[in-house]
Amino acid sequence: MTRALRRCLPQILTLLALVALVSIFFPQFLAISFENGRLTGPVVDIVKRGAPVALLAIGMTLVIATRGIDLSVGTVMAISGAVAAWTLAAGWGVFPAVLLAIVAGLTCGLWNGCLVAYVGIQPIVATLILMTSGRGIAQLITEGRILTFSDPAFAWIGSGTVAGVPVPALLWLVTGIAVAFIMRRTALGLLVEAIGINRSASTVAGINARVLLIAVYAASGFCAALAGIVATADIRGADANNAGLWLELDAILAVVIGGNSLLGGRFSVAASILGALIIQTVDTGILLAGFPSEYNLVIKAGLVLVILLVQSPNLSQHWHWLRMEIRRQREPKPIGSRDTR
Known part of the structure; x- marks a missing residue:
């Protein structure tokens, strides 16, 4: 078993x-069919609907690995979606819309990175500034209304398919593979982890911590921009008030469920993506099981708490100690020996 697979085994x-568990309540959960040139079914819906959180979790993983946090990713989704819809409404076409939306996300990420790396503001405060003000920026772009468009080429990003597979699912899959490859096949991953473990020591060792911090926040902004494009293309409109609302919390939760420490250091992009899929599976499973909508958040919170407890390193250590103690008690003792404890 490879190290990467062993790392993601709990998830x-x-x-x-x-x-x-969901299949017990909804036996058709794993049923997949091919209709009108696309795959359909609850599982397909999970990998499609989970795209925004999965994309946000990829960027959030890199930020948390540096012992930071990005509370503005949901707002960046709204800004990027508003920019894309405004560009399409102006008649500029699909390519400028995607390009400007990504530039908007990168700009927001660079802003956060500069506040953290050069100004020295704590990450939670620096990103909270954009989180609170970004909705207003998005509303200014959309003029306080839901800005709609009818461009089928852009809508394809949110609802189209390639060989039957939803485009949003392919987007987070390709993004995750690319980021994981860059981080693990180059020295960047090790440098990011070094900053998270001890920024001062990494600086003394010759690592340019400021540049790397700006880079990871820019990467988070880029992933948020992709998520904003997917969300906007899916509904064919930009809703500055609700786009990406509270998704930053789901992104952080996905990273934590993936076993990544909020104290920085070692990280796994694949585990964070699995965490995002776990969250979406919980959401979809609750709806398919027929539970009242009023109980959804409570049930989801309870399931997530159980998942985190099962994956807790302290709990794993206690279970290991208990198994060793039981094994020791079962071992036959030599004749005449006494337990001197």
Whole structure:
């Protein structure tokens, strides 16, 4: 078993357990069909609807690895979606809309990175500034209304398919593979982890911590821009008030469920994506099981708490100690020996 697979094994087992649990309440959960040139079914819906959180979790993983946090990713989604819809409404076309939306996300990420790296503001405060003000920026772009468009080429990003597979699912899959490849096949991943473990020591060792911090926040803004494009293309409109609302919390939760520490250091992009899929599976499973909508958040919170407890390193250590103690008690003792404890 490879190290990467061993690292993600708890999340894989958790996801499989959730799938089995949901299948008990909804036997058709794993049913997949091919209709009108596209794959359909609850599982397909999960990988599609989970795209925004998965994309946000990819960027959030890098930020948290540096012992930071980005509370503005939901707002950046709204800004990027508003920019894309405004560009389309102006008649500029799909390519400028996507390009300007990504530039808007990168700009927001660079702003956060500069506040953290050069001004020295704590990450939670620096990103909170954009989180609170960004909605107003998005509303200024859309003039306080839901800005709609009818461009089928842009809508394809949110609801189209490639060989039957939803485009949003392919987007987070390709993005996750690309980021993981860059981080693990180059020295960037090690440098990011070094900053998260001890920024001062990494600076003394010759690592340009400021540049790397700006880079990871820019990467988070880029991923948020992609999520904003997907969300806007899916509904064919920009809703500055609701786009990405509170998704930053789901993104942070996905990273935590993925076993990544909020104290920085070692990280796994694949585990964070699995965490996002776990969250979406919980959401979809609750709806398919027929629970009243009023109980959804409570049930989701309870399931997530159980997942985190099962994955807790302290709990794992206690279970390991208990198994060793039981094994020691079962071992036959030599004749005449006494327990001197």
